Amino acid sequence: MNIEEISEELEQEFGKPRNVTEENVRFMMSLIAEQANGKEVDENVPQPSLDALGMTILAVMSYQTTPWEELAKKPAIRRSLKYIAVRSKNHYDEVEALIKGLMRTHAKGLTQKMTLGFIKVIRAINMEEQSGKLIEYTPFPAHYEAILHGLHSLISGEHPEDAAAIIHCAIDDGIIYSTVPRALIVDEFNLKKSSYDKYFSRIHTELHDNDERIRRQGKGRMDDHRKSLRNAIGYTVKPDNEVYFYSRKLGRKNFFSIIVSYCRSIFRP
Numbered sequence: 001m002n003i004e005e006i007s008e009e010l011e012q013e014f015g016k017p018r019n020v021t022e023e024n025v026r027f028m029m030s031l032i033a034e035q036a037n038g039k040e041v042d043e044n045v046p047q048p049s050l051d052a053l054g055m056t057i058l059a060v061m062s063y064q065t066t067p068w069e070e071l072a073k074k075p076a077i078r079r080s081l082k083y084i085a086v087r088s089k090n091h092y093d094e095v096e097a098l099i100k101g102l103m104r105t106h107a108k109g110l111t112q113k114m115t116l117g118f119i120k121v122i123r124a125i126n127m128e129e130q131s132g133k134l135i136e137y138t139p140f141p142a143h144y145e146a147i148l149h150g151l152h153s154l155i156s157g158e159h160p161e162d163a164a165a166i167i168h169c170a171i172d173d174g175i176i177y178s179t180v181p182r183a184l185i186v187d188e189f190n191l192k193k194s195s196y197d198k199y200f201s202r203i204h205t206e207l208h209d210n211d212e213r214i215r216r217q218g219k220g221r222m223d224d225h226r227k228s229l230r231n232a233i234g235y236t237v238k239p240d241n242e243v244y245f246y247s248r249k250l251g252r253k254n255f256f257s258i259i260v261s262y263c264r265s266i267f268r269p
Helices: 003-014 020-034 050-062 075-087 092-104 112-130 133-137 141-155 160-173 182-188 193-207 212-233 252-266
Strands: 235-237 243-245
Touching: 020 075, 050 075, 050 092, 050 112, 075 092, 092 112, 133 141, 133 182, 141 160, 141 212, 160 193, 160 212, 182 193, 193 212, 212 235
Parallel strands: none
Antiparallel strands: 235 243
16 A cells, blocks of 8 residues: 555545644735735735734644634734734834834733744745745645755756756646746756756657657656656646645745745736
């Protein structure tokens, strides 16, 4: 029995595992979307009071298995989370200073460890450039770090032809959109543009050649790359073309970088 069969058996018996962090991502995205005016996000959201912010941190850090959307049924928590989601992208220092202000209030039940832990969660917002714009070209932002790490581990130091083949496999499997700019791939993986363009175009031509023999040869060369890519990232593609990731966990380290990249991508002109 392989890992996919084991996973399916467990799901049949216990149901699909609940990934609270991914639910939190979707909720925070919805808060950002509420501030969209069509082209950009309106950052003019009211600053929460220290009492409201303290309640939010206490709730988030004390009930870590409870989705934030449920915690946000309290209006004060919802306003605080919306302020954090929207303002942290361009005004991180302001947000962190407000949170640190809580440590001087000695709020009952709110420990310094909780406050500092919460700061670590939102600090990732200020590191958005580390995520790169490639996240805008995957339908699976929750698995972005695994996708990026897998691609880098396979492409780093490889011949441009292999790099082009791996990207072709990623596009064909549906983990990267076909609209991803070649210039972005070249920059992300430190490739020579002329060489990458040449091999990418050659592979595309082979895979769509009118000669079945050439198409079969091209596909055969891609099979090993596809297998390596799926193993490196940890996913498979089912017969109905559904992409299934073996690991569904999303760490807080990547939580806000996903939100920031989402915000940047869906509201860009």
